Amino acid sequence: MLKVNNINVSYGKVEVIKQVSFEVNQGEVVVIIGANGAGKTTIMKTVTGLLNPTQGEISFEDHNTSRLSAEKIVKLGISMCPEGRQVFPQHTVYENLVLGGYLIRRDKPIFQKNIEHMYSLFPILKERSKQFAGTLSGGEQQMLAIARAMMSNPKLLLLDEPSAGLAPIYVKGIFEMIKTLANQGTTILLVEQMANMALKLANRAYVLETGHIALEGAAADIMTNSKVVESYLGSKKY
Template sequence: MLSIKDLNVSYGAVHAIHNASLEVKDGEIVSLIGANGAGKTTILHTVTGLKDAKSGTMTYDDLDLCTTDASKLIKYGICHVPEGRHIFRDMTVMENLEMGAYSKKKDKYDMGKNIEKVFERFPRLKERYKQLAGTLSGGEQQMLAMGRALMGEPKILLLDEPSMGLSPILVKEIFSIIKYCHEIGITILLVEQNAKMALSIADRAYVLETGNITISGKASDLFEDDRIRKAYLGQ
């Protein structure tokens, strides 16, 4: 589904991503783990057109992501939930959800049905549907960001640090939502510093260190790898 080969990305003279290659197959959860500053977010930004690649290829099915305008990606089923949520703080919960469906053709899209699906999965959003998004708690804002993404009926979700800044209880809830997204048929590329949680739900995983993918394989194998356990799992 998503294939990245020999990707190089720079910020001026700083070479941030070095010949990175990874793939996400249809129906998988793939985790990209690594320390803060390793380049995980840069890879997602490059995939979704927020940052230009210096070299390499990125394809989604038959779509060349290097030449596709970022604003068109949602029409192909690619949805990015960015680090920091980036909800519309001065709009209500309902208005944020409606914005998630902006690309849909109104004559072929059932807005009400999809909002009800989101409210069913996120009952707290239903309780607060008239509330300004900026007044929600951090966990509720993350739920809203994910609910807004689901309104676009994505085929693949790119999730950037969804558990950042949340309490352990809310982290568990967010990861249960990620598993729900997978269960309803959405493919997921998950960027996450919480390696333990990320590896626990993934099919496969990649480790990124200072812009280089150093380890890859089945998530269960990486979970038992001594290098991973020492560096990322605190064991």
């Protein structure tokens, strides 16, 4: 479904992604694990067209998306929940969902169905639909950010560190929601520093180290790899 082939990405002269290749097949949950600064967000931004690769190609279904604008890429069915729960704080929960659904807004029945679907997945958002998003707790904002990304009915959902900065109890809830979305048929590419729960959820995993893929394989194998256990699973287990 998504194929990333040998891409390099630079900020000015500094190359931060080096010859990275990976793929996500339909129906899979794929996780990219990497420490702070490894280049996870850079990869997500490149897939969604916010950055361009200086080398290599990205394709989604039958489209070469390497040079497409972010807007065109969203229309093809890729939606991203960015790092750091970027909700619109001065808008209500409902308005945030409306903004997430701008691509389907003209189709009222589908729009309404999506809103109801998100409210059923995240009942707290329904309860707080008229509350300003900026006044939600961190965990609630993360739920809203995911729900907003889902409002456009994406074929592929990208999640940039959904667990970052959340208490363990929220992390568990967020991962349960991600699992539900996956079970309902959404293909998911997730990047995470905290690897344990992500690996339990994922089918396949890639380990990113300072801009290159150091390891890849079935999530179950990566989880028991001694190097991964030492570097990413040892200190903090959820």
